[in-house]
Amino acid sequence: MKSIDLTPLYRSSVGFDRLASLIDSALTTDTSASGYPPYNIEVCEDNQYAITLAVAGFTQAELDIQVEKGVLTVRGTKGAKDDGQYLFQGIANRTFERKFNLADYVEVTGADLSNGLLTIDLVKEIPEAMKPKTIAINHRGNVLEHTAKEDINKGDKAA
Template sequence: MNAIDLTPLYRSSIGFDRLGSLINHALATESTPNGYPPYSIEVLDENRYAITVAVAGFSQQELDIQVEKGVLTVRGNKNEKDERKYLYQGIANRSFERKFNLADYVEVSGADLSNGLLTIRLVKEIPEAMKPKTIAINQEGEVLEHDAGERNTRTNKVA
């Protein structure tokens, strides 16, 4: 596996230091495909998401959800031995661990277990300090105000 060279990105971008490690980690993870348990990632609206994991046969007590350093980890622990004898067992009944990298400001808002599906709700909450804001520009006795969300520039005379 070759590492991706992100040097052109770093020349003109600031604060994307984590990007290279995220891409390399994703490529390393995908090199060992593990489709268990199956899952879906859904966009509910601009700032809300849901991850649904198929956890048939797991009780709420056997599931664990943790978030640490921007990584959401979902674990299912099967400790008890199944005494049944199967002719065919198509429903996997083994322990698992599935990890999801979360972008900055994405937080877990809750989780539900219903009909064998674990749904984890996520919300992206951008702090006020990160939202666009108006910057005043002083120019020869005039104050020019420009709102990042508007195209018009207003001029206020300074006395």
């Protein structure tokens, strides 16, 4: 696989180091990585998201969810293996680890395990200091123009 040089991004931008390293890690990720467990990422509302993982056969005690440095990690650890005799075993009950990179200001607000689906709720809460704000425009210039015109008119009447 050919690697892409992201050095030009670092030269012409400030503060986007995380974005460039995210792109770099996405490009260098092992493409043979397992697709287990399957998952969905859903946009619920403007700033609310949900990640749903199909974790059939896992109990709540066998699942672990952690967030560290903007990375959400979901782990499933199976206990002792069932030594039953199967004619066919299509349900994957293997240990897994799935990671999701979270954008700035995205926080995990909760998780729910129901009917073999683990749903993790996320919300993007932009701090007040980062939100756009409307700046009022003063009308002093118009007031001064109006006053100047009145002065001119008063001068004409006086003459």
